Amino acid sequence: MARAARLLPALAALLAAAATGDARPSKIAVVGAGVGGSAVAHFLQQHFGPRVQIDVFEKGTVGGRLATISVNKQHYESGAASLHSLSLHMQDFVKQLGLRHRREVGGRSAIFNGESLVLEETDWYLLNLFRLWWHYGISFLRLQLWVEEVMEKFMRIYKYQAHGYAFSGVEELLYSLGEAAFINMSRRSVAESLLRVGVSQRFIDDVVSAVLRASYGQSAAMPAFAGAMSLAGAQGSLWSVEGGNKLVCSGLLKLTKANVIHATVTSVTLQQTDGKPLYQVWYENEAGVGSDYYDIVVIATPLHPDSGSSITFGGFDPPIAVAQGPFQPTVVSLVHGYLNSSYFGFPDPKLFPFATILTTDFPSFFLALDNLCPVNVSASFRRRQPQEAAVWRVRSPQPLLRSQLKTLFRSYYSVQTAEWQAHPVHSPHGPLPRFMLHDQLFHLNALEWAASSVEVTAVAAKNVALLAFNRWYQDLDKIDQKDLMHKVKTEL
Template identity: 45%
Template structure:
C-alpha cells in the first residue's frame, strides 16, 4: 500500500474495483426483444449530458432497441462535471480527472468508442501540514516502505486488507448487471453487494469506523484526511463508504482519456443515436393516463427554456442532474406527491489551473533543487487555504510528462474558496496565466446519509441518487446501467429481475 499516496484524486476519483477477468461483462450495443405484448416506449428524455446522462442514453438504447427516440437535454456543454480548460495554448482537465484501471464500464466505453487512454504519471507525493511535510515520497521503494512503517506501523497494511475486502464485494455489481438485475433504491443495491456492512458504512464517518477498528489518530490525520481533501474537498467526517471509495482510488496505474474525459460523453451520445437538445429544462408536468384499468403509465411534458425544439412529451424521463436546492431548479407539476428538493447540499470546490513557477519556500523548502514533489496533499490546518496542489500535463499527450519546479508549468490547485491575489502570490513565485472553475462537484457528505429515491414516479428516474453513496465517473455509469435495466423491467413488468440478492456466479 506504499503507492496509496500515488494519486491524482481529481474532482471525481473513483473506487478501483478489484475484479479479474470478468466473464460476465461483454459490453457493446445489444438490442433486446421484449418478452411482452406491450409496445416499447416511443420517446425517452434524459436531462443532463454528463457521464451519467450520456451513459444512460447508451444503456437505454441497448435495452429498448433502435425504434425509441432518445433526446438528451443540456443547458451547458456536453460532459457536465467532466470539463477542460485552456491555459497557455494547452488544454488541461479541470473537472473529473482520473479513471482507475478496473473501472469496467469506463474501460468498455473507451474500447467501444475507439478513444485512447492517456496514462497518468503522478510523480512524487508529499503530505504537508502547514508547517512541514509529514511524509515525502522518494524514488526508493524500500525507503518509502521503511518511512511509512516507522510512522504508521501496520495501519497501511491493515487498510489494504480492509479495502480489498470491500472492493471484492462491490465488484459484484458487474455480475448483477450482466445478468440484467436492477435495484429500486441505492440501499437495495448496496445491501445486495455488501449486506448490512455497506449500509452501516453510509451511517457513520470514516473516522469513527477506522478508529473503532484500531487505527491511530495520527494515521487518520496525516493519511486519511489528505486523501479526503483532494478527492472530495472534505475531511475524515465523510461517510465510511465514501472514505473507502476515496482511499481505494489512491492507487497506481490511473489513466485518463487522451483529449479529455468529456469525449466519452460525446461518444456515448453518438453511439446511442441520441439527439442532443441545447436548452434548460425548467419544468416536468405529469400527464395522467386515460385509464388506470388498462395499466397505462403516465407521460411527461417537459418545458424547455430558450429552445426551438418542438416535441416535449415523453414516455420515460431520466433526470441526470442534481435536484437538490439551487442545483437543476426544475419544477414538478401535477404530481400526486412532492418530487425533488431533497435534504442535503452540494459541496463547493474551486479548481484553479495556474501556469507558473511554484513558490517552494511557501512549503518550508529553502533549497529549490531539493524539491522533487509533483503532488502536494494537505492535512487540516486553519492556516492552509488550499486542499492540494498538483502538476498537470496537457491532454494531447499519451503519457504525463515530468515537471521540473525550476521551470514554469501548469499546476492545479484545489481550494474551498477562490484564491485571492495575495494567496496566488504566496503559492507562486511568478505566473503568466490562470483559469478558475468553481464546482458544486459532489455532495457534502454528513452521515447518516439519506438517499434520494431512484424512482420518482411511474417512469421517471433520478440517476444522481447514487452520488449520496459516492460521487465518481464509474458510479454514475453504474447508476445509468441500473436505471436502464430498471426502466426496461418495469415497462415490461419483469419483476423477477428487480431487487434480487444472493445472485450466484
C-alpha cells in the same frame, strides 16, 4: 466476450418485445449530458434497441463535470481528472469508442501540514513501505485490507448488472452488495470505521484526511462508504483519457445517435393516457419555451437547491420531493507560473521533487496542488521542473485571493478558474435517496449520495437503464432482489 456482453441486452430487448407485442417506449428524455446522461442514453439504447428516440437535454456543455481548460495552447482537465483502474464501465466505453488511455507520466506526492511535509513519497516502493511502517506501524496495511474488502464487495455490482438486475433505491443497491455492513458504512464516519479496525488516529489525521480532502474536499468525519471509495483511488493505479475525459460523453452520445437538445429543462409534469404515464418535459432556450411528451424520463443531474438544475415536478400524487443536502463548492485554479517551493521548505526550487501536494486538516486555503500534464501527452513530453514555468492545478474551497496565489507561486503568467458544485456534502445522517421517483421517472444521481465519482455515476446509469427496462416489460423479479450473490452463482 465484450461483444457477447453487448449483444445480450439487444437479445433481451427482442425477446421482451416479442412477448409483449413490441410495446416499446417511443420516446425517452434524458436531462443532462454529463457522464451520467451520456452513459444512460447509451445503455437505454442497448436495452430498448435503436428504434427508440432518445432526446438528451443539456443546458451547458456536454461533459458536465468532465471538462477541460486551455492554457498556453494546451488543454488540461479542470473537472474530474483521474479514474481508478477498476472502473469497468469507463474502461469499456473507452474501448468501444476507440479512445486511448493517456500516457502515464510519473510524479511523487507529499503531504503538507501547513508547516512541514509530514510524509514524502520516494521513487522506491520498499522505502515508501518502510517509511509508512516507521511512522504509523501497520495502520497502512489495515487501511489497505479495509479498502480492498469494500472494493471486492462493490465489484459485485458488475455481475448483477450483467445478469440484468436493478435496484429502485440506493439502500437496496448497497444492501445487495454488502448487506447491513454497507448500510452502516453510509451512516458511520471514516474515522470511526478505521479506528474500529485498528488504524491509528495519527494515520487518519496525517494521511487519510489528506486523501479525503484532495478527492472530496471533506474530512474523515464523512461516511465510511464514500470515504472507502475515495481511498481506493489513492491505492490503485489511476488513468485518464487521451484528449480529455469528456470525450467519453460526446463519444457515447454520437454512438447512440441521441438527439442532443441545447435547452434548460424547467419542469416535468405527469399526464396519463390509457392508464400509462406520459411525462411532459418543459424546457427553454434562446428559441423560447417548448415541451414534448415522453414515456420514460431520466434526470441525470443533481437536484439539490444550489445545483442550478431547478427542475420542478407537477401533477404527481403524492408530490415528488427530492430532499437532498448541500453540495461541496470546489474551485479549480489552473495557474501557469513558478511554484514558490520555499513555502514547502525547499528554498532551492531545483531540489523540490514533488508533482502533487496534499494537505491535512489544518486551516488551509487550498486542498491539493498538482503539477499538471496536458490531456494530450506526446512521446517526448516530460513534466516541467519547479524551477521552470509549469501549469499547476490548485483545488480550494473558495476562489484564491491574490495574497494566497503569491504564497503558492513566486510569479505567474495566467490564472484560469472553474467553479464547481463538485460532490454532495456526504453526511452520515443524510438520506439514502431513491432512483425511482415515479413509475418511469428516474433520478440517476441518487447514487452520488452514497459515493460520488465518474465510475459510480456510470454504475448508476446502467442501474437506471436496467430499472427502466425491467419496469417497462414488468420483469419485476429483476428488481430489488435479495441474496443476489447466491442467485447469480446458480444462474451461471
